Amino acid sequence: MNLPIGVIDSGVGGLTVAKEVARQLPKETMIYIGDTARCPYGPRTVEEVRRFTWQMVEQLLQWDIKMLVIACNTATAVTLEELQAQLDIPVVGVIRPGAIAALNETSSGEIAVIGTEGTIHSGAYPETIRAIQGEQVTVHNLACPPFVPLVEQNRTSKQDAYKIVEETLRPLQQYRYDTLILGCTHYPILKAVIQEVVGGGVSVISSGQETAREMSTILQHNGIHNRSEEAPAHIFYTSGEVLPFVEKVERWMTITTPDVRQISFLSSTMNHD
Amino acid sequence: MNLPIGVIDSGVGGLTVAKEVARQLPKETMIYIGDTARCPYGPRTVEEVRRFTWQMVEQLLQWDIKMLVIACNTATAVTLEELQAQLDIPVVGVIRPGAIAALNETSSGEIAVIGTEGTIHSGAYPETIRAIQGEQVTVHNLACPPFVPLVEQNRTSKQDAYKIVEETLRPLQQYRYDTLILGCTHYPILKAVIQEVVGGGVSVISSGQETAREMSTILQHNGIHNRSEEAPAHIFYTSGEVLPFVEKVERWMTITTPDVRQISFLSSTMNHD
Secondary structure, X not given: OOOOEEEEEOOOOOHHHHHHHHHHOOOOXXXXXXXXXXXXXXOOOHHHHHHHXXXXXXXXHHHOOOXXXXXXXXXHHHHHHHHHHHOOOOEEOOHHHHHHHHHHHOOOOEEEEEEOHHHHHHOHHHHHHHHHHOOOXXXXXXXXXXXXXXXXXXXXXXXXXXXXXXXXXXXXXXXOOOEEEEOOOOHHHHHHHXXXXXXXXXXXXXXXHHHHHHHHHHHHHOOOOOOOOOOOOOEEEEOOOHHHXXXXXXXXXXXXXXXXXXXXXXXXXXXXX | OOOXXXXXXXXXXXXXXXHHHHHHOOXXXXXEEEXXXXXXXXXXXXXXXXXXXXXXXXXXXXXXXXXXXXXXXXHHHHHHHHHHHXXXXXXEOOHHHHHHHHHHHOOOOEEEEEEOHHHHHHOHHHHHHHHHHOOOOEEXXXXXXXXXXXXXXXXXXXXXXXXXXXXXXXXXXXXXXXXXXXXXXXXXXXXXXXXXXXXXXXXXXXXXXXXXXXHHHHHHHOXXXXXXXXOOOOEEEEOOOHHHHHHHHHHHHOOOOOEEEEEEOOOOOOEEO
């Protein structure tokens, strides 16, 4: 089935998921919406996250998609269950794939999860991990509010980010975790610095790879994978400025001159350019 | 949904998959059928593999299962598509998961696949890999008929197996592959010896881990995962002798005093003790 896959995120972080989708599912076309104008979602109320997410979803449904990927942990924590219940197409979030990868990785049975305040306060990771593995695993949670702004502002070099990352992660030092879930799709952009701070003994998990694998399974089992041989032409929408978004798609997804367009969510009815 | 998952194999090799299922899906119950009396399937005709596989499947359907796992590469190559088309429950094979794991692992783009004659001659691995990644990856195939008898006869130590494994794998030496798919569920039992022969620079892929992950995704997305807190009680059936089968379940799955029963496929109607 040659319809596109819809991917939504609060901003550019979901591009780390889109990159893995492009790598693992090279025949599939994506329409990506990044709500950059209203990013970050982490500190917003549950009601705001719900409303913003539904606006993006309704837009994608008008364009006709065959699968929805919520490439944002905060939005997954708040809306995954209701979207899965209400939409007729498969809906994939980023929390379960990250949790499964971590459970396959940990030897000590102690896992740390970092994310936005919204994701951490939702308790979605410990809940998901408990649902899969019972009580055999201990989960340590830490909200890291400074990380999304660092990424959105392109301050991800060791020089710009090390001190902030080190201070933010300090509360985790007391635990003997061997696996760290990057519970926010922005964080993989900071992965090199985070890995240096936590040390080589800790496996750092980005959910992108696992999410793309889950998508692959569902596309195949539902018989809706793309069988045509045409190269996919992804389209990216941002609710913020186009040029900085183009730059991030080029740098992170290594796509040259990507098709990036502006979309507005200012009124309750959808408009887009 | 608390129905069991059905797992079928030509013999004991599928226990390497069942072990991963027990680890990753600790709340799910399995009914395993190993057709030890007619193992190996590798050198059999397509018609025989079809008929034997359907006998096991019909038996499992009578007992009521919520998902079927074909934990045998030969049977997957021959019957996966027709089983997926004809059964009302999800059917999972072991070939696609192994192919996906290998594609995520390879850097050089050269993958070697070893398996039974039936699996290798079917071309199922190169076909699956091409369907996912187009023409960007080279696949080298080698049938290894001596390996299943080694495993079924418990001759898997370095002393017993090294020379045979080394000679059998010699044709692969001419290729620069960096990833080796164990395209037969018996082979993970020989993994230590195989790894020693091919060297540390080659990633050796067992499909069990990936298969269990695929099952997890489907159980979740179809809403049929087990929600009860009772510990699962797996049942194992063998068409061969019970005692050697008990011994293998105990050794490979580290289950003490497993429930192993005999089943007969001698007549066309199903009988089991």
